[in-house]
Amino acid sequence: MNTTLKRALTRRFPNLSACYSLVANGESYLHASGWIESKRRGYPCRPDGSELPWMNYAVVAFLERRLNKTLSVFEYGSGYSTLFYARLARSVVSVEYDQAWFASIGPRLPSNASLVFVPNDVDGDYCRAIARSGDLFDVVVVDGRDRVNCVKQGMQALSSRGVIVLDDSERAKYAPAISYAQENGYLTVDFEGLKPTDSSWCRSTILYRRENCLGL
Numbered sequence: 001m002n003t004t005l006k007r008a009l010t011r012r013f014p015n016l017s018a019c020y021s022l023v024a025n026g027e028s029y030l031h032a033s034g035w036i037e038s039k040r041r042g043y044p045c046r047p048d049g050s051e052l053p054w055m056n057y058a059v060v061a062f063l064e065r066r067l068n069k070t071l072s073v074f075e076y077g078s079g080y081s082t083l084f085y086a087r088l089a090r091s092v093v094s095v096e097y098d099q100a101w102f103a104s105i106g107p108r109l110p111s112n113a114s115l116v117f118v119p120n121d122v123d124g125d126y127c128r129a130i131a132r133s134g135d136l137f138d139v140v141v142v143d144g145r146d147r148v149n150c151v152k153q154g155m156q157a158l159s160s161r162g163v164i165v166l167d168d169s170e171r172a173k174y175a176p177a178i179s180y181a182q183e184n185g186y187l188t189v190d191f192e193g194l195k196p197t198d199s200s201w202c203r204s205t206i207l208y209r210r211e212n213c214l215g216l
Helices: 004-013 014-023 036-040 057-066 080-087 099-108 147-155 170-181
Strands: 072-076 091-096 113-117 138-141 158-167 185-191 202-207
Touching: 004 036, 057 080, 057 158, 057 185, 057 202, 072 080, 080 091, 080 113, 080 138, 091 099, 099 113, 138 147, 147 158, 147 170, 158 170, 170 185, 170 202
Parallel strands: 072 091, 072 138, 091 113, 138 158
Antiparallel strands: 158 202, 185 202
């Protein structure tokens, strides 16, 4: 774009300058985080195409630094996030309620990840899938359906150092899950920001105890 024309347009339309600096500048946050590449590819990813959870970049960055191959993950809501956790953790078990998505994502999973199909319900089999696994988990990610009950059930299947990650915790309907955890001695820390491909402000909350696997 001609420099004189660009200056004239940005004076006339100040928001255009902000948009231009974020989109056209290859070193901007939108490029460095993978937001632009996620838009281009149609799934949440880093600039190199490696899959990410559809969660805000702040909590994703934190989990990338803290997860390791000694930890087990249980995930409510499968997807590209399952591939992300499988790269970083020892093992991942993910529960999925959408039959078509279950059939699509299952063949893509590595050997340290497994997928369980459970139809969507409320305070029923879906939230209790973690109990039926018979295992204890270090990290429980709640990013699917019936999230308040999933948090409650997830608390019963945590290892002694286990934590829960509740996504979209800014939504009022999930507040009872946070209150329930706090009433049972859990502390909370929030992470906020953009999600891949999304333009709205989002929050994720980690529910944890003093001695925990993420070093909080």
